[in-house]
Amino acid sequence: MQLAMIGLGRMGGNIVRRLMRHGHDCVVYDRSPAAVEALAGEGATGVAGLEALVAALSPPRAVWVMLPAGDATEEAVMRLAALMQPGDTIIDGGNSFYKDDIRRAAALRERGLHYVDVGTSGGVWGLDRGYCMMIGGDRDAVARLDPIFAALAPGIGDIPRTPGRAGRDPRVEQGYVHAGPSGAGHFVKMIHNGIEYGLMQAYAEGFEILHRKGSDELPEAERFDLDVADIAEVWRRGSVVSSWLLDLTASALAADPGLDGFSGYVQDSGEGRWTIDAAIEQAVPANVLSAALFARFRSRQDDTFAEKILSAMRKGFGGHQEPGKT
Amino acid sequence: MQLAMIGLGRMGGNIVRRLMRHGHDCVVYDRSPAAVEALAGEGATGVAGLEALVAALSPPRAVWVMLPAGDATEEAVMRLAALMQPGDTIIDGGNSFYKDDIRRAAALRERGLHYVDVGTSGGVWGLDRGYCMMIGGDRDAVARLDPIFAALAPGIGDIPRTPGRAGRDPRVEQGYVHAGPSGAGHFVKMIHNGIEYGLMQAYAEGFEILHRKGSDELPEAERFDLDVADIAEVWRRGSVVSSWLLDLTASALAADPGLDGFSGYVQDSGEGRWTIDAAIEQAVPANVLSAALFARFRSRQDDTFAEKILSAMRKGFGGHQEPGKT
Amino acid sequence: MQLAMIGLGRMGGNIVRRLMRHGHDCVVYDRSPAAVEALAGEGATGVAGLEALVAALSPPRAVWVMLPAGDATEEAVMRLAALMQPGDTIIDGGNSFYKDDIRRAAALRERGLHYVDVGTSGGVWGLDRGYCMMIGGDRDAVARLDPIFAALAPGIGDIPRTPGRAGRDPRVEQGYVHAGPSGAGHFVKMIHNGIEYGLMQAYAEGFEILHRKGSDELPEAERFDLDVADIAEVWRRGSVVSSWLLDLTASALAADPGLDGFSGYVQDSGEGRWTIDAAIEQAVPANVLSAALFARFRSRQDDTFAEKILSAMRKGFGGHQEPGKT
Amino acid sequence: MQLAMIGLGRMGGNIVRRLMRHGHDCVVYDRSPAAVEALAGEGATGVAGLEALVAALSPPRAVWVMLPAGDATEEAVMRLAALMQPGDTIIDGGNSFYKDDIRRAAALRERGLHYVDVGTSGGVWGLDRGYCMMIGGDRDAVARLDPIFAALAPGIGDIPRTPGRAGRDPRVEQGYVHAGPSGAGHFVKMIHNGIEYGLMQAYAEGFEILHRKGSDELPEAERFDLDVADIAEVWRRGSVVSSWLLDLTASALAADPGLDGFSGYVQDSGEGRWTIDAAIEQAVPANVLSAALFARFRSRQDDTFAEKILSAMRKGFGGHQEPGKT
Secondary structure, three states: OEEEEEOOOHHHHHHHHHHHHOOOEEEEEOOOHHHHHHHHOOOOEEOOOHHHHHHOOOOOOEEEEOOOOOHHHHHHHHHHHHHOOOOOEEEEOOOOOHHHHHHHHHHHHHOOOEEEEEEEEOHHHHHHHOOEEEEEOOHHHHHHOHHHHHHHOOOOOOOOOOOOOOOOOOHHHHOEEEEEOOOHHHHHHHHHHHHHHHHHHHHHHHHHHHHHOOOOOOOHHHOOOOOHHHHHHHHOOOOOOOEHHHHHHHHHHHHOOOOOOOOOOOOOOHHHHHHHHHHHHOOOOOHHHHHHHHHHHHHOOOOOHHHHHHHHHHHHHHOOOOOOOO | OEEEEEOOOHHHHHHHHHHHHOOOEEEEEOOOHHHHHHHHHOOOEEOOOHHHHHHOOOOOOEEEEOOOOOHHHHHHHHHHHHHOOOOOEEEEOOOOOHHHHHHHHHHHHOOOOEEEEEEEEOHHHHHHHOOEEEEEOOHHHHHHOHHHHHHHOOOOOOOOOOOOOOOOOOHHHHOEEEEEOOOHHHHHHHHHHHHHHHHHHHHHHHHHHHHHHHOOOOOHHHOOOOOHHHHHHHHOOOOOOOEHHHHHHHHHHHHOOOOOOOOOOOOOOHHHHHHHHHHHHOOOOOHHHHHHHHHHHHHOOOOOHHHHHHHHHHHHHHOOOOOOOO | OEEEEEOOOHHHHHHHHHHHHOOOEEEEEOOOHHHHHHHHHOOOEEOOOHHHHHHOOOOOOEEEEOOOOOHHHHHHHHHHHHHOOOOOEEEEOOOOOHHHHHHHHHHHHOOOOEEEEEEEEOHHHHHHHOOEEEEEOOHHHHHHOHHHHHHHOOOOOOOOOOOOOOOOOOHHHHOEEEEEOOOHHHHHHHHHHHHHHHHHHHHHHHHHHHHHOOOOOOOHHHOOOOOHHHHHHHHOOOOOOOEHHHHHHHHHHHHOOOOOOOOOOOOOOHHHHHHHHHHHHOOOOOHHHHHHHHHHHHHOOOOOHHHHHHHHHHHHHHOOOOOOOO | OEEEEEOOOHHHHHHHHHHHHOOOEEEEEOOOHHHHHHHHHOOOEEOOOHHHHHHOOOOOOEEEEOOOOOHHHHHHHHHHHHHOOOOOEEEEOOOOOHHHHHHHHHHHHOOOOEEEEEEEEOHHHHHHHOOEEEEEOOHHHHHHOHHHHHHHOOOOOOOOOOOOOOOOOOHHHHOEEEEEOOOHHHHHHHHHHHHHHHHHHHHHHHHHHHHHHHOOOOOHHHOOOOOHHHHHHHHOOOOOOOEHHHHHHHHHHHHOOOOOOOOOOOOOOHHHHHHHHHHHHOOOOOHHHHHHHHHHHHHOOOOOHHHHHHHHHHHHHHOOOOOOOO
């Protein structure tokens, strides 16, 4: 079927490529003409603006917006809404905050437009492996887009089937789920990313303990000089902690066992933060997910005012003078 | 080759079975005669005591102890050490504390005996999938036991190869690693389990937020009635959080979406605790791994003295009277 | 000077009483006529509604709103704003979210009204000890209300002076601070409460360890039967952990050493939650403050879905069947 | 009465001074002759070694050891034990691990010697304010030393009495407690320090949020330029978070509002670590106390292997390249 894509970055561009591989017809726009040209060269219909993009589609239209969450997405959705017609659908495939989805869906509904939010996981691997998608929106709008989702999803592949799923929604085993009304897709994706932070931090802490077991700060008799690259690799094979994140870790460690190519500075995105906000709204204890987020905050500073407060107190009660950082 | 097994519980029994499937010759002992008899019926040589077990083996002997960590293992190892001869090897395949391994290995070395500690992951699935093994001990003793480890390990199977491993120890891709001297095997297994706790808690917190998103404590407009079984399933397919633990979660939720068969009481074992002790010894921040452990501690109590202290303070400064638990 | 109070609960009523003790002239309103009558009997001017309240004041008027944060405060402030005249001031002494203050102050400024937000600490003890106040608003409006704040504040009393404060704002040593523009008062009070949660939880965890050191789950040789009431008392005297919260704890434990009068259910208020939101907005690691909040969330549940997820995984990989909760 | 002191550092020296102020007779030894000479000049009897020290005392002797926990204390106690006679008492006033106390007390008991462990809080302020003491040991040995403890303790002073303590041990209100048998004193002191870490971290996190509320990383409309020195001061007066640690913080901030004299590097001592070990042994959730400890661990590193693992994973799944640390 026909789909327009706005935003041809790493994610948007590859989604278009995967759709075209499955025979879909894509109209593409990006504020960078070079990005449009590149995909046009691969078979897409390039356009120079939103008006042209809407004009190039036959109703009922479907436009996928793949832009950074926040102002860029908001502006594109609202401009599109003004150009499109009742029965058309706007898909937000980015990482929007789910309450923005709820608000936008209500605004679009008044004009007879559909709004579908799609949380998309798979990163740079999605083009070949397929994308895992978590979808929110009206049942009919989601159903009409099914060929798109089916093409983007990984499909059942050779992943073992979970017993006991007979009679359940078959789309789920293909790798996409209609999670609920507008906002539900991004809500589920948000929690997905919150969990991702927690999983990553669990591995990170464990590998740091392994890495430092050889440190000369320990008594020599209790020191082990462990090969963390081999340990990551062996855990991929039959252990309880095997996972795709571990596969990536094993690859990184095989290439650079000391990870000297990294500074230790770790960014975070909105979804990790919103997950904690959601936990607080729902009064759910989220000690692990929040600790994972805070570790990233801390990683980006050389020292903190909090730590200076500690030293100031220690000097105050005990006369302790801290040494400088080593 | 020939191996004796002491302890024929879920783990020990299946290890013997897997070894026999690969053509190895097993002598077995358990304090339960029925357990011995069962494996004897499957082809093992059953014996009635440690003396008989040692007598049934040709030197250099290899005896695998698969008993609960602590007193049971300690007693078996020490009794065996008194019965065995220079050049023989005792393997502790249980979940011993690694400092006990270091101590025992030193004691056995004085008698000319080898001590090999093997951390074994794979649980009830190991019989068919194979066991991931983390091994500590002298190079020669570990090398001599290689046919045993090769039989127990999962093998390379259809798990994609990690790039960049050319020239590295080939045993690792088979699913076992010689991590270092005595104690190193159980140290790595200990951290493995510490990570496991963290991974599990990350999923658990995320699923609780999803589960409670439909709660009527939230404003109706922000409530979603999410199908957590479907969400667990879809994440298995192309998402960043896919893992074996997620596979198990998806199975459990497909069978019982509300998990009504569980009370919420969660046990912990020594390894999760020792991981935090190790982090503290090494001055490694382990916020996620410790939070995962503490969540289990809390799960086993109805209420805590700590919480009563909080209520007492709140009454003291604000006159707040807490309601009862709902 | 003249001040009107709306909301005569525990806080509002006592603030009026303390003001009258210092010779100020109070007009009071509450939706409960009995509350109005009670304070009228103590010398205040009772009125039956907001119109009457505004009419009873001479310009420039000052009205203190002491209602639950959220809808009740919002409605009272907005209704008052419609009744009052340029140059008048509305004081929000409750626990409002500071972004609401910023918004309201802007709305009132358009009508020539002043808005002053006052975070008030002191609880049931404030009537006699005085209230610690954190104030946000325009310099002039705050200055005009100085007699009110001076009367409510504890004053310098016999608390030792901090060295090095010569030349600094003298109001601070009296127990009130003009923290900044509208919203700053409640922001500082919010963080105050966030810290309060952390302090309380630190004591709570410590006392639980002391309390359970006598438990028969420990080896008898390492068990101590500690008197936590005496320990709380002794720490009040010369130790590094002495504090007002510890004083309250010592009182509660002297009266009821097992705290049997408490269920373990602990409530939380908006400020503890908003503190974490603020930390996240500012990318500040807040592991202790968030853990303190989450402990309260956990205290209010018998068991959690998260814990059931853990048990389900444990059964999945190890065949572990959890026992029921004791 | 007569008491000998071994170790004349900041703590030991001031304890001797306070005892002499109260008319007690002190024999002193330190491996630094200058330290001995200094106190001899203030009225103590200086000696040149342990033999001379024991010889200078009349039985039943009492010797207070005030040395770093670990080897130094162990050696001094064991050498003293060999020199002393049945009925004599050794006091360990340092920060020993309580299980070492239990072991030492048992060893000394076999020789007819008493062992008393005293956890001492008060830091550099103790000379004038008095020391809060937590004492473990036999009832008789502790009773015989009562004049020493009474002299060192702060006494009841002007700290308000806790209601409901009639009939309770009167020593507690003087500032010392006989907590239980050998080891109990240091156990209680250990938890005291664990709580201290938690309290300090709660303030530290709160002040960091306040400090960074003026940062230009926030939208200008939500920024406040807060004076943290004034805020610390105002909270000392009537607020729920007032404490001695806050007094110290207010002093430090009055002298150096940006705390520019501190590097952010924060040390920790054994007691904070042992508190977590104890919590784990007793299965007590200690999220706040452990987070406080881990914050210190993190403060001492520029970056961590854990953080590099996170970046490596992020690059693996999303192609994210982290920027360098700012």
